[in-house]
Amino acid sequence: xxxxxxxxxxxxxxxxxxxxxxxxxxxxxxxxxxxxxxxxxxxxxxxxxxxxxxxxxxxxxxxxxxxxxxxxxxxxxxxxxxxxxxxxxxxxxxxxxxxxxxxxxxxxxxxxxxxxxxxxxxxxxxxxxxxxxxxxxxxxxxxxxxxxxxxxxxxxxxxxxxxxxxxxxxxxxxxxxxxxxxxxxxxxxxxxxxxxxxxxxxxxxxxxxxxxxxxxxxxxxxxxxxxxxxxxxxxxxxxxxxxxxxxxxxxxxxxxxxxxxxxxxxxxxxxxxxxxxxxxxxxxxxxxxxxxxxxxxxxxxxxxx
Amino acid sequence: xxxxxxxxxxxxxxxxxxxxxxxxxxxxxxxxxxxxxxxxxxxxxxxxxxxxxxxxxxxxxxxxxxxxxxxxxxxxxxxxxxxxxxxxxxxxxxxxxxxxxxxxxxxxxxxxxxxxxxxxxxxxxxxxxxxxxxxxxxxxxxxxxxxxxxxxxxxxxxxxxxxxxxxxxxxxxxxxxxxxxxxxxxxxxxxxxxxxxxxxxxxxxxxxxxxxxxxxxxxxxxxxxxxxxxxxxxxxxxxxxxxxxxxxxxxxxxxxxxxxxxxxxxxxxxxxxxxxxxxxxxxxxxxxxxxxxxxxxxxxxxxxxxxxxxxxxxxxxxxxxxxxxxxxxxxxxxxxxxxxxxxxxxxxxxxxxxxxxxxxxxxxxxxxxxxxxxxxxxxxxxx
Numbered sequence: 001x002x003x004x005x006x007x008x009x010x011x012x013x014x015x016x017x018x019x020x021x022x023x024x025x026x027x028x029x030x031x032x033x034x035x036x037x038x039x040x041x042x043x044x045x046x047x048x049x050x051x052x053x054x055x056x057x058x059x060x061x062x063x064x065x066x067x068x069x070x071x072x073x074x075x076x077x078x079x080x081x082x083x084x085x086x087x088x089x090x091x092x093x094x095x096x097x098x099x100x101x102x103x104x105x106x107x108x109x110x111x112x113x114x115x116x117x118x119x120x121x122x123x124x125x126x127x128x129x130x131x132x133x134x135x136x137x138x139x140x141x142x143x144x145x146x147x148x149x150x151x152x153x154x155x156x157x158x159x160x161x162x163x164x165x166x167x168x169x170x171x172x173x174x175x176x177x178x179x180x181x182x183x184x185x186x187x188x189x190x191x192x193x194x195x196x197x198x199x200x201x202x203x204x205x206x207x208x209x210x211x212x213x214x215x216x217x218x219x220x221x222x223x224x225x226x227x228x229x230x231x232x233x234x235x236x237x238x239x240x241x242x243x244x245x246x247x248x249x250x251x252x253x254x255x256x257x258x259x260x261x262x263x264x265x266x267x268x269x270x271x272x273x274x275x276x277x278x279x280x281x282x283x284x285x286x287x288x289x290x291x292x293x294x295x296x297x298x299x300x301x302x303x304x305x
Numbered sequence: 306x307x308x309x310x311x312x313x314x315x316x317x318x319x320x321x322x323x324x325x326x327x328x329x330x331x332x333x334x335x336x337x338x339x340x341x342x343x344x345x346x347x348x349x350x351x352x353x354x355x356x357x358x359x360x361x362x363x364x365x366x367x368x369x370x371x372x373x374x375x376x377x378x379x380x381x382x383x384x385x386x387x388x389x390x391x392x393x394x395x396x397x398x399x400x401x402x403x404x405x406x407x408x409x410x411x412x413x414x415x416x417x418x419x420x421x422x423x424x425x426x427x428x429x430x431x432x433x434x435x436x437x438x439x440x441x442x443x444x445x446x447x448x449x450x451x452x453x454x455x456x457x458x459x460x461x462x463x464x465x466x467x468x469x470x471x472x473x474x475x476x477x478x479x480x481x482x483x484x485x486x487x488x489x490x491x492x493x494x495x496x497x498x499x500x501x502x503x504x505x506x507x508x509x510x511x512x513x514x515x516x517x518x519x520x521x522x523x524x525x526x527x528x529x530x531x532x533x534x535x536x537x538x539x540x541x542x543x544x545x546x547x548x549x550x551x552x553x554x555x556x557x558x559x560x561x562x563x564x565x566x567x568x569x570x571x572x573x574x575x576x577x578x579x580x581x582x583x584x585x586x587x588x589x590x591x592x593x594x595x596x597x598x599x600x601x602x603x604x605x606x607x608x609x610x611x612x613x614x615x616x617x618x619x620x621x622x623x624x625x626x627x628x629x630x631x632x633x634x635x636x637x638x639x640x641x642x643x644x645x646x647x648x649x650x651x652x653x654x655x656x657x658x659x660x661x662x663x664x665x666x667x668x669x670x671x672x673x674x675x676x677x678x679x680x681x682x683x684x685x686x687x688x
Contacts, residue, residue: 195418201404204404213418
C-alpha cells in the first residue's frame with residue numbers, strides 16, 4: 001500500500017496545485033485502501049483485547065485484582081502455567097533438535113528434496129484435532145504401534161503414549177514441526193555455500209564448520225522458529241484434552257480459562273487467565289528475540305555475490 | 306620452518322628493499338595427470354595435465370564454462386574428479402580431504418565469515434591449526450599490516466569496501482602459509498582501477514611470501530600480466546600452455562589466437578605453399594599470403610587470424626599483395642588510439658587499431674602483413 005501511495009505522490013512536471021491535489025488524492029487512496037486491514041485488526045484484535053483486559057478487572061467481590069489473586073492464590077490454577085511450560089518447552093526443543101541437523105543436511109540440493117520437504121510439511125494441513133484423533137487410534141493400547149511392539153516382543157504391556165503428558169508433547173511436536181522446519185530451511189539455504197568451503201580450505205572439519213560458521217549464522221532462524229513454535233504450543237488446547245490428561249498433568253492454562261468461562265461462567269476470571277497467558281508469551285518472546293539481538297544478524301553471505 | 310622464522314619472513318618483506326632474498330616456496334612440485342570430471346552427460350574437465358614447480362604462478366585462462374573453475378575445485382578437493390591424480394612432491398593427495406590439504410583459497414565473492422571480525426576471519430585458519438593464541442595474534446597483525454588493514458582488525462566484513470574485503474580474503478588465505486594458493490577470479494567483482502592495483506598486490510604477495518599460485522581468470526590481460534605460465538582452456542580441455550609471451554606471440558590454434566586478441570578471423574582455404582609463407586584464398590576469390598601455424602596442405606580449410614593492431618592502414622596505398630580497399634564504418638575512441646571497423650575490404654568487416662583520426666565513410670587501404678597473418682587449421686571458434 002505504501003508503494004502505491006509513494007508512486008502516486010511523485011508527479012513529474014506538474015504545477016504545485018495539481019501536485020498537491022494529486023498528493024491529497026493519493027493519501028486519501030492510501031487511507032481507503034488501508035481501511036479494511038485497520039478495521040479488521042481493530043474489530044478482531046484490539047477491541048477484544050481491550051474488552052478482555054477490562055473484563056479481567058470486573059469482579060463481584062474482593063477488589064479490582066480479585067481475579068488475578070484468585071488465579072495465583074489457587075495452587076491448582078497456578079499449576080496450569082507450569083503444566084503448559086512442560087508441554088510447550090519440550091515440544092519446541094524437540095522440534096529444534098530434529099530440525100537443526102535435518103535442515104543442515106538439506107542445505108545443499110539433495111535427491112528428492114521436494115518430496116522430503118512436502119512430507120515434513122503435511123502435518124501443517126492436518127490441524128491438532130486430526131492429529132490427536134489419529135494418535136488415539138495409532139498409539140492407543142490396541143493401536144498399530146503397541147500391536148507391533150507386542151508382535152516383535154519388545155514389550156509385554158502396551159506403552160502408554162496417549163492420555164498423558166507424552167501424548168500431548170508428541171501431538172504438539174507433530175503439529176509444529178513444519179513451521180520450525182520451514183523457517184530453518186529458509187535460513188540455512190540462504191547461507192552462502194562458499195562460506196563453508198572457505199572454512200574447509202582453512203582446515204575446518206565437518207563439526208568445526210557447523211559449530212563455528214553455520215550454527216552462528218543459523219541463530220536468528222533458530223530464535224525465530226523457537227518463538228513461533230513456543231507461542232503456538234503454549235496456547236495448546238484441543239490436544240491437551242484429547243490425547244492428554246486434562247484433569248491432571250495436562251491441565252493447561254488455556255483449559256483453565258475455558259473452564260472458568262464455560263463451566264463456571266465467570267468471564268472475568270477467564271479473561272484474567274487469558275491475560276496471564278498472553279503476558280507469559282510476550283515475556284518469552286522478549287527474552288528470546290532480545291537474546292537474538294546479541295548475536296550476529298546481518299547478511300549470511302561473505303562479500304559481494 | 307619454525308614458527309619464529311616464519312614470522313621473520315613476513316616481517317622482513319614489509320621492510321626489506323626490493324631484490325632482497327625471497328622466501329623459499331613451500332613445495333617443490335605439483336603434478337596433475339588426467340583430471341576428468343563429468344556432470345551428467347557433459348564433460349566439464351577432460352584429461353587435465355599440469356606440471357608446476359614451487360613458486361610458480363600459473364593462470365587457468367578461458368571463457369566461462371571452459372572448465373577452469375572445475376579444475377581449481379578438483380585441485381582444492383572441493384570437487385571429486387572422476388579420474389585423475391594430483392601429486393604434491395611425489396605424494397598423491399587424492400585421498401586427502403580439503404581441510405587437510407593445507408591449501409589456501411580465495412573465492413570470487415571473497416566468502417568472508419560475516420559474523421566474525423576481520424581479525425577473527427584471518428585468525429580462523431590458524432585456530433584450526435591450533436597455533437598458540439599469542440602467536441595467532443602476532444601473525445594476524447603481521448599479515449594485516451602487510452595488506453595495510455591493521456586498523457580494520459575489529460571491524461566486520463560488511464563495514465569494509467570491496468577492495469578491502471578482497472585483501473582480507475587474501476590475508477586469511479596466506480596467513481596459514483598454504484602449500485598451494487588457489488584463486489578463483491578474485492578480481493572480477495572490483496572496478497577497473499582497483500583491479501589494476503590488486504593485480505600488482507597479488508603478484509607482490511606471491512613473491513614476498515614464496516607462494517605457489519594457481520589463478521583462475523577469464524581476463525587475458527590479467528593472465529598475461531600476472532603469470533609465469535598461462536594455461537588456455539576450452540570446453541574442458543587444455544588448448545595451449547606457455548609463458549605469457551609464448552601464448553600471446555605464438556598461438557597454436559585459431560581459438561588461442563582469437564582469445565588472446567586476434568579478433569579478426571577469416572575462413573579461408575589453402576591454395577599454395579610458397580617460399581615465404583602460404584597462399585590462401587577466400588570464398589570470394591580474394592587471395593592473401595600468410596604465415597602457416599602447424600601443418601597445412603593445399604586444399605585444406607583453414608582460418609587466417611590477425612590482431613587489430615597489426616593491420617596497417619594507409620590513406621592512399623599502392624595496390625599490392627595483401628592490400629585491400631575499404632570504407633571506415635565505425636570509430637571508437639579508446640584513449641590510446643582508436644579502434645575502427647572497416648567495411649568492404651573483405652566479405653566480413655575488419656577491426657583495426659589506429660593512432661590517427663578517422664571518421665565514418667573515409668576511404669581506407671588496409672594491408673594485412675603476411676608475417677602477422679597467421680593461418681591455422683580450421684576448427685570451430687566461437688569466442
